[in-house]
Amino acid sequence: MKTAKQRYCLVIDARADEKVGAEQRHALFFERIKSVPAPWGMGNQVVPRGPTFRDGDFDAIGFTKFFGGAVKQAMLTYVYRRTLDDSGDSDDRLFIDIDPAKSDLHQFAQVVIPRFIEAFDGYRAECFDEQFLFSANKVREGEIVARSPEPTEVDNLRFRVTEVMPISFFDELLCRRAFNRTPAEVLERMRGMVEHARLLHGGVYLIGSTRALSFDEAQALSDEMTRTLLG
């Protein structure tokens, strides 16, 4: 019987800032990933078009073909630098969806994601099996530690973490706001229970596992990481 292929989603959130225009962030990102190992760096590629905001205060730029191969979708989203506030609504984002069966997950987690976080100046990053998207809207059976409450309003991503994904990054401000801890304290707390943890870009970077886990394994890992940080 044919089974659905797994898809891993990486999202990096970056606070938009009036001092750094969207076009400037876009150009800087591609400049900074020049030296990332193939197939994740610039190579001889042309930089995708920058944000234009023709249709509103938000622009999305697809650049899936830039990477090719194992990448199922790549997209950058930018917000217009006007009426920004301290909320996730005022974030620029990088999304990359990959096929884990065709990817070197160890390289992706250990090298590529950290370089992309630095290049995009992210404050938060998550990489997870996309089944997490679907399961969030289904009733989960059995006892779970970190059930996301039924949302009554959209969580402010800059302040709150309700679920720690198998690969996660939180910068210092978010560590303080969400966990009331420094990145070093988060690192110390997670040491031993994740495959790898280190300080990165003024924050903490956690890799639960670089294996292609089944969704059940990934969910159990995420629950344990969440309980350790938020429980």
Added chain:
Amino acid sequence: MRFDGVDPNDPKTLIDRKWGVTTKSGQVRQFKNGPLRALGQNPDYRLRIEVPNKKAEADAYRLLFKSARVKKHPQIEIVIVEFK
């Protein structure tokens, strides 16, 4: 903003019927600049996205995540219905 309908039992639930959903940048941009903006300005309204099958349902969740960066939205529900 134009929607495909209104829930007869709840005039504040708008219906967006989608035969197919993509997460291409154009659709993400349209969804963010259109329905999501309208819902943000009208927090007492809800949106029901009706899709014909599980594949479209999965694509709708992907669209929601890429445009709103949430796995679940308090004002949006995605349901599979039989299209006539």
